[in-house]
Amino acid sequence: MRILLIDDERPTLDMMQLFLEAYGYEILTAENGEEGVAMYQRERPEVVITDIKMPGMDGIEVLTRIKALDPVTEVVVVTGHGDMDLAIQALNLNAADFINKPVQKDALEAALRRAQERISRHLGAENRVSMEDRGPVTVLEIQGNITSRSETVLQDAYNSLIASEKQRVVLKLQETATINGAGIALLTQLLMEGARKGMKAGITGISDNFRRVFEVVGVTRFATLYEGEEEAVEALSRL
Numbered sequence: 613m614r615i616l617l618i619d620d621e622r623p624t625l626d627m628m629q630l631f632l633e634a635y636g637y638e639i640l641t642a643e644n645g646e647e648g649v650a651m652y653q654r655e656r657p658e659v660v661i662t663d664i665k666m667p668g669m670d671g672i673e674v675l676t677r678i679k680a681l682d683p684v685t686e687v688v689v690v691t692g693h694g695d696m697d698l699a700i701q702a703l704n705l706n707a708a709d710f711i712n713k714p715v716q717k718d719a720l721e722a723a724l725r726r727a728q729e730r731i732s733r734h735l736g737a738e739n740r741v742s743m744e745d746r747g748p749v750t751v752l753e754i755q756g757n758i759t760s761r762s763e764t765v766l767q768d769a770y771n772s773l774i775a776s777e778k779q780r781v782v783l784k785l786q787e788t789a790t791i792n793g794a795g796i797a798l799l800t801q802l803l804m805e806g807a808r809k810g811m812k813a814g815i816t817g818i819s820d821n822f823r824r825v826f827e828v829v830g831v832t833r834f835a836t837l838y839e840g841e842e843e844a845v846e847a848l849s850r851l
Contacts, residue, residue: 614657618648645669686727704793729788753784758795780848785817803834814844
């Protein structure tokens, strides 16, 4: 898999390039946004990792330009630690993921593993939803990225839950899935509708980064985040 790294800090570029080449990735580098977009147009790598804050063309504009050229390219943005506003802005522009500076090896590796799995499975095209009754709890497993295109299938699934008077639900997301800004808004709306009807909800399968986003934007007002399905089912069964 080819990866384009864009960062105006040479030591950061060198560190990430050294690490990723050791894992067998083919790495391209650019030291500013303009150079990065030009290289993307020539080389068309499958994944782009770009710093958000750069002089000249910043990472938000890089993300916008690349998504305009090819919406399915995986773009991971690198934000300052705790800079959630920029992270959420990037997700609203369909960034696949974000990691914090200083870049930690484990976070970088996890983000690329998720990107690689998404590419290999072509999950961006559509969602599939399955339901499983676990005693008093229904597990709603959602496959695929959650975007504005998910509205019909998720609304239908939630309508079925409400019609069947199910009062406890676990939304089980795939760990490799991404959720953009429209997807977060959709998920919040569904959870809010369920809460108004007395439904208790939990969510599993999201990364630590998206946990923080969910807390900031208010998803956690309507659903509790759990580490795994068993923990969520057990907790909701006691309610």
